[in-house]
Amino acid sequence: MGNPTLTEDLECKWPSRFGSWAERAPDTRALCRTVRTIPWRLQPPTVNDVREVLREAVSHRTPIWPISRGCNWGYGSHLPARNGTVILDLSRLDGIGDLDRTSLSVRIEPGVSQTALFKFLQLHAPDIAFNVTGAGGETSVLGNALERGIGYGGEKDRDVFAIEALLPDGTSLGPTKGRNHNARANPAGFSTDSLFIQTNFGIVLGARLRLRIRQEAEDVAILQGPFEALMITLKRAYERQLFVNPTHVGEPGRSRRVSFGLLRTLWNRDPTDDELDRCFPEQRWFVGLTPLHGRRHVVEAMWRELHRAKMPGVKLQRGNARMIDFAAKWLGRVGARYKAARLLALRPLLAFTWGEPGDAGLNSLDGYLVGSNPDHASFGAIYGNAISSFDPNEAQRAAGIVRARWQNSAFTWILVDNRSILTIYTLHFSENEAGGVHEANAAIVEELRRSGLPQYRLDISTPAAPGAEAVVNRLKEAFDPLGLIAPGRYETLCADASR
Numbered sequence: 001m002g003n004p005t006l007t008e009d010l011e012c013k014w015p016s017r018f019g020s021w022a023e024r025a026p027d028t029r030a031l032c033r034t035v036r037t038i039p040w041r042l043q044p045p046t047v048n049d050v051r052e053v054l055r056e057a058v059s060h061r062t063p064i065w066p067i068s069r070g071c072n073w074g075y076g077s078h079l080p081a082r083n084g085t086v087i088l089d090l091s092r093l094d095g096i097g098d099l100d101r102t103s104l105s106v107r108i109e110p111g112v113s114q115t116a117l118f119k120f121l122q123l124h125a126p127d128i129a130f131n132v133t134g135a136g137g138e139t140s141v142l143g144n145a146l147e148r149g150i151g152y153g154g155e156k157d158r159d160v161f162a163i164e165a166l167l168p169d170g171t172s173l174g175p176t177k178g179r180n181h182n183a184r185a186n187p188a189g190f191s192t193d194s195l196f197i198q199t200n201f202g203i204v205l206g207a208r209l210r211l212r213i214r215q216e217a218e219d220v221a222i223l224q225g226p227f228e229a230l231m232i233t234l235k236r237a238y239e240r241q242l243f244v245n246p247t248h249v250g251e252p253g254r255s256r257r258v259s260f261g262l263l264r265t266l267w268n269r270d271p272t273d274d275e276l277d278r279c280f281p282e283q284r285w286f287v288g289l290t291p292l293h294g295r296r297h298v299v300e301a302m303w304r305e306l307h308r309a310k311m312p313g314v315k316l317q318r319g320n321a322r323m324i325d326f327a328a329k330w331l332g333r334v335g336a337r338y339k340a341a342r343l344l345a346l347r348p349l350l351a352f353t354w355g356e357p358g359d360a361g362l363n364s365l366d367g368y369l370v371g372s373n374p375d376h377a378s379f380g381a382i383y384g385n386a387i388s389s390f391d392p393n394e395a396q397r398a399a400g401i402v403r404a405r406w407q408n409s410a411f412t413w414i415l416v417d418n419r420s421i422l423t424i425y426t427l428h429f430s431e432n433e434a435g436g437v438h439e440a441n442a443a444i445v446e447e448l449r450r451s452g453l454p455q456y457r458l459d460i461s462t463p464a465a466p467g468a469e470a471v472v473n474r475l476k477e478a479f480d481p482l483g484l485i486a487p488g489r490y491e492t493l494c495a496d497a498s499r
């Protein structure tokens with residue numbers, strides 16, 4: 001694709017008229033260390049200002065890259081796919097409203113972070129929760145859903161509906177009375193929502209988000225053991241419908257990094273190897289986390305069934321906020337220092353399962369200072385992924401392809417349901433390895449695709465696999481004929497080769 005009328009205009013002058021919310025030559029450091037030249041980052045405070053930006057972009061033929069909060073860490077953060085693209089940062093549109101208890105949904109804007117929504121619900125509806133990801137409190141709920149992110153309660157794109165969007169010609173799309181209802185995601189006829197998920201046809205300004213009622217039991221199941229035994233146990237749990245939410249399984253490399261980060265956050269210093277081993281003896285195992293929500297006696301029955309389904313060698317543990325707080329206090333009192341520290345350190349990670357966002361996942365990044373900007377971590381990280389069927393050998397095959405090209409890698413397997421496993425990989429690297437790691441990742445993506453293990457989500461440097469371009473190009477031509485919105489995003493050809 002790529003429109004001939006667009007030029008790389010690094011001198012681009014028009015955004016200067018937006019004064020206070022236009023930043024010239026913004027910070028381009030990203031966790032994945034992709035290099036881009038960006039003339040401006042614009043942070044319009046109102047929808048009318050967004051319209052104004054769009055009008056200017058159209059009249060000057062300047063490409064723009066909409067982001068919600070720009071925390072797409074490991075996949076490109078706030079950076080565009082191509083040089084010379086102006087970043088349209090929608091983080092100042094952060095309204096939360098129209099909480100509808102009967103349809104269990106709320107309207108959110110792009111700038112609404114996970115922490116902001118959590119606080120809003122605590123204040124206005126503490127009995128209601130939303131599906132939280134492990135990506136950190138500052139990430140955008142809507143931005144993540146538009147990327148088909150995965151939360152501890154399931155796939156995030158399934159949580160959003162009634163998407164409100166702006167097209168380059170100024171047309172607004174969104175739900176209308178008589179056609180849409182808060183209680184159903186789709187109206188009769190064509191649903192426009194899918195036009196804006198993993199595409200580059202318009203700018204999303206709002207949507208409704210599905211919520212859930214908090215249950216009497218909001219437990220988390222922790223399963224530990226050797227890979228094969230653990231996966232067979234999990235497969236049985238899904239087949240017998242004991243589990244309905246995804247399971248996040250960390251391999252020993254990931255578990256060690258996560259445990260290190262959790263203790264570092266708790267103690268505000270690096271733990272020693274000995275302390276790490278004492279607090280987290282299971283780091284050498286594969287560890288799975290699954291939310292177990294429901295009436296107390298139903299969860300107890302599921303737990304008993306899970307013990308029946310369990311393979312030898314697999315250890316099962318269970319927790320919830322109250323149990324953990326009580327046990328940590330008690331263990332501290334009886335002097336079981338490491339056991340108490342283990343529980344306190346784990347709490348923020350386990351809290352994702354009962355809908356409490358936080359930065360426990362970010363703390364596992366190498367060279368990341370707790371509470372700082374992940375893009376400024378002293379080590380880089382690239383995230384990638386592969387889809388396979390619910391077959392542990394396939395998941396291992398995906399990891400093998402990654403490891404063969406980049407040794408310093410870590411893996412989480414997300415068992416989404418009883419059909420599929422997502423292999424999420426991280427390539428860790430130091431500054432002087434930045435060139436090599438991008439080459440390695442391009443080769444990994446290529447080989448995964450050739451091996452029948454395609455991606456479910458793409459970073460900004462990876463072009464879409466061929467196959468849908470006949471339709472995508474036609475839609476792009478219809479909605480954005482000048483190719484102004486996020487050129488190179490989810491397109492089959494990525495013009496910018498600089499990774």
Ligand SMILES: Cc1cc2nc3c(=O)[nH]c(=O)nc-3n(C[C@H](O)[C@H](O)[C@H](O)COP(=O)(O)OP(=O)(O)OC[C@H]3O[C@@H](n4cnc5c(N)ncnc54)[C@H](O)[C@@H]3O)c2cc1C
Binds near residue numbers: 074138140145
């Ligand atoms: C340690 C770590 C843990 C992570 N854990 C998870 C996890 O558990 N689950 C998960 O899904 N991800 C995870 N991530 C990846 C990533 O950080 C999250 O997906 C994050 O939510 C994306 O950032 P954001 O929500 O601010 O979206 P943004 O960066 O704002 O948006 C992402 C992309 O969506 C498009 N877009 C966004 N907003 C708009 C809009 N308004 N209009 C049009 N297009 C738009 C753009 O292409 C943009 O680049 C993790 C990353 C790290 C480093």
